[in-house]
Amino acid sequence: MGKIIAVINQKGGVGKTTTAVNLAAGIGISNKKVLLVDADPQGNATTGYGVSKREVEASSYDLLTTGAGAKNAIIETEFKNVSLIPANINLAGAEVELINIPKRENQLKTALSLIRDEFDYIFIDCPPSLGLITINALTAADTFLVPMQCEYYAMEGLSQLIATVKRIKLSYNPDLSLEGILLTMFDGRLNLTQQVVGEIKKFFPKELYKTTIPRGVRLSEAPSYGRPIQYYDAKCKGAVAYDDLAKEFIKRNKK
DSSP, rough: EEEEEOOOSSSSSSSSHHHHHHHHHHHHHHTTEEEEEEETTTOHHHTTTTGGGGGGGOOOHHHHHHHOSSGGGEOOOOOOEEEEOOOOOOGHHHHHHHHSSSSSSHHHHHHHHTTTGHHHHHEEOOOOOOOOHHHHHHHOOSEEEEEESSSSTEEEEHHHHHHHHHHHHHHHHHTOOOEEEEEEEEEETSHHHHHHHHHHHEEEEEEEEEEEEEEEHHHHOOOGGGGGGGHHOTTTTTHHHHHHHHHHHHHHHHH
């Protein structure tokens, strides 16, 4: 049975989608079968794999609002072992439509349950908010992965997220657990970086990934070409870091 991981941070601009796109690609390169579900109305994970949001017919919107099976929405990408359930503009209205649906928090879980055996890992790229779409993702997921920057408000945001997860565990998904915390846009020379790292290690010593993701122009450029970093510039620091993260992720999941 495939493991479902929600990639989540309610703060935007922390490398959440970049991580979802490039970690999925790195795991695919490591000969694991991966599905990436774009559940963010911005649809950046969709364009990050070179898929036009305007040309998408079935999408994550259909899974959320109709409980439709995921099979018809899956797109086989050109990248090794990676499939995609895309997002389109309709997803922006899903939060409102979900309000009137019975058991609305289970829509995504129900849809993914029909295809999870076909993949080793299913990643859900969540919106940068804690609304009904994110609740659906956390209800469907086995674990959640948190990309975060080493900045002043990072720990406050993380504590808010953990509090939300506790509520999800109590109400909908008692087995949900923390997959890991990933430091992005990392600059080890800064004192603030070291302070944040120290705080995270204090509270989450086992969950913090050893791999860190540096800032990089190539990482910023790759989405505009519709390619994960490993297929845009395999030798750049960002590509090496995400390959290392994929290996660390797989090694952890073997235990």
